[in-house]
Amino acid sequence: MTEPDGLERLWTPHRMAYVTGSGQPPGCPFCDAPAHPDEDNHIVARGTTVYAILNLYPYNPGHLLICPYRHVADYTELTDEETAELAAFTRKAMVTIRAASSPHGFNLGMNQGAVAGAGIAAHLHQHVVPRWGGDSNFMPVIGRTKTMVMLLSDTRDLLAKAWSTPAP
Known part of the structure; x- marks a missing residue:
C-alpha cells in the first residue's frame, strides 16, 4: 500500500473513449460533424468554407472552435477565402458570446x-474561449476539477440563437 497523494479523485470514465480514440467514428471528427444535424454535434453556425462548433471538452462555457470544412492541418494551407471566413467567424463568435454571456x-x-x-x-481549428474574472479559481488550481455551469446542448442553443440575432 502506498501513501495517499492528498488529491481528490473525480472519476470520469466517459472520457476514456476520447483519450483512447475508441468510440470515435472512423476518420476526423471535424470532417464528420457537418454531416449530421447541428443540434446533434453542437454546431452553432455554418458558413461557406468554415463552421463554428462547441468544444466537447471546453475550458469555459461557450468555448467555440472555428473549423474549415476542408481537412487541412496547417494555417498556411488555407485558401484566401477560408482565411477570410475563419477570421470573420472568429470575430462573429466574439460578438455572439459577448451578447449571450458577457465575458470579461x-x-x-x-x-x-x-x-x-x-x-x-x-x-x-481556431479556439475562441470566453474568460471571466475568477474563472480560474481554486477548483482547477487546487481541486484539479473544472466546473461547468451549463450543458453543451443548452450552450449550443443559446449561442445559435445569439449568432442569428443582428448586433445592435
Missing part, C-alpha cells in the same frame, strides 16, 4: 501540431 475577455488561438498541444492536429 477572450483567449483566441490555434495549436499547430501535436507538440504544440493540438488534440486533433490533422484538422486545423
Whole structure:
C-alpha cells in the first residue's frame, strides 16, 4: 500500500473513449460533424468554407472552435477565402458570446501540431474561449476539477440563437 497523494479523485470514465480514440467514428471528427444535424454535434453556425462548433471538452462555457470544412492541418494551407471566413467567424463568435454571456475577455488561438498541444492536429481549428474574472479559481488550481455551469446542448442553443440575432 502506498501513501495517499492528498488529491481528490473525480472519476470520469466517459472520457476514456476520447483519450483512447475508441468510440470515435472512423476518420476526423471535424470532417464528420457537418454531416449530421447541428443540434446533434453542437454546431452553432455554418458558413461557406468554415463552421463554428462547441468544444466537447471546453475550458469555459461557450468555448467555440472555428473549423474549415476542408481537412487541412496547417494555417498556411488555407485558401484566401477560408482565411477570410475563419477570421470573420472568429470575430462573429466574439460578438455572439459577448451578447449571450458577457465575458470579461477572450483567449483566441490555434495549436499547430501535436507538440504544440493540438488534440486533433490533422484538422486545423481556431479556439475562441470566453474568460471571466475568477474563472480560474481554486477548483482547477487546487481541486484539479473544472466546473461547468451549463450543458453543451443548452450552450449550443443559446449561442445559435445569439449568432442569428443582428448586433445592435
